[in-house]
Amino acid sequence: MSAARDQVITDLRERISSIQGEGVKKAGCLPFGVDEIDEILPGGGLAYGALHEFAGGGSGTVDGAAAALFAAGIAARTKGPIVWCLTRPDLFFPALAQAGLHPRRVIFVESDKEEDVTASMEEALSFGGLGAVVGEMVRLPMVVSRRLQLVAERTGTMALVVRRWRRQTEANDFGQPTASTTRWRVSVTPSEELPVPGVGRPRWFLELMRSRAGECAEFYVGACDGEGRIHISTEFADGQDQTRRSGYSG
Template identity: 60%
Template sequence: MPNPASSPAIAELRERIAHLEGPGGRARSVLPFGLKDIDRRLPGGGLALGCLHEVAGGGNGAVDGAAAALFVAGIAARTRGKVLWVVTRPDLFAPAIAQAGLQPDRVIHVEAGDEKALLACFEEGLRHGGLGAVVAETARLSMTASRRLQLAAETSNTIGLALRRWRRQTEAGDFGQPTASVTRWRVSVLPSRPLPVPGLGRARWLVELIRCRAGESADFELEACDDTGRLALPSEVADGSPQKEIGRRIASR
């Protein structure tokens, strides 16, 4: 008789359980988005704490890059404690991330001289253990560096958010390379919903979960973070499928 322990299904189940467990076999705590359509796609029902996650803009422009930064700010805003935000370019705009719920008095802003120094600050912040989240804006992230960051996050149970930014097209291709991150996200700007009066409606994003360890990829049409860091599902997107809604819009033109 075949040994049940050698079954591929059993092996896959054990791997999924191992991914859900932290050091010492304890279940990892998570940070839910508060939206069933997203949380049900994530193992444990939310973003795993004590892990590394990657976020990038959907295109190469500044608009999608800003949306990705606000998406990250909304996640960090929903953690407890100070947030370390490390950059190499001095362009972090505090009023914008405050609108996504991350108030300036919670942010420790560090300007690193180069990518090497940035990654060192990122790792040290994750190992500290007294922070709610650590955000680092980086162009490149190798497998070796990401493994060090993932290990540091596991040690302190602090969430690490790698905000991928690049200055040139050649750096953008690095985002597709394998890393040790638990999830990888891409955020693109969509037209906001028209208002019955002159003005701009709440910003909308196409948020793509393009990699999820022990989970599946998915994408969502969402309303941008409010001043508490919360996302919202547009009322007309009832089935959680942004492709269908976008297809209906195109067909109606």
């Protein structure tokens, strides 16, 4: 009886493994095209079929907008329609286009509650065939992030969560554990200097705070251009190295 039971359990495990293997799409990575960043990320880029998390370096709207534009630039370099789920219809379309993401590629899904944003993201990720699914949230509980990660794995679609704070106390939630494959923080720094009077290309301080099976690091970068691409900035206010690695983050 014991041998028969063990055989049944073994058969069930094999069937489950087979089903899981068929359901997970091997999707690869999206390189940034910046060696200093790509060489740190496992696989040489930002993984498709995974959840990635972004937030501003402070509680203000300026850093928060930079985080949204960074996510928009990443979405712009994927292929296919983009679904953007949100509760506040305050996205500035010209800014998205300046970061390479033209509004005609975007399907905006507006909800009243963050729970609806999560449900909309899951449904869009389950659909498949999209370039990326973006969701704006204040909080990202572990259970929610795990669900989004699993759905993204099944379809190979990239999931991007932009954390947006309404008040200072909400920013503390960003330090809580999530199932995100990578976690990024974006802070605005002085724009690049021009040889003539004027405002140069915006510049960000980019922190890779979590990278599953990879390293954390910090970069000074030029903001996304019209194709969604960033570059390592050659100007540094503190005279620091272009890339600072800060250890392993599993």
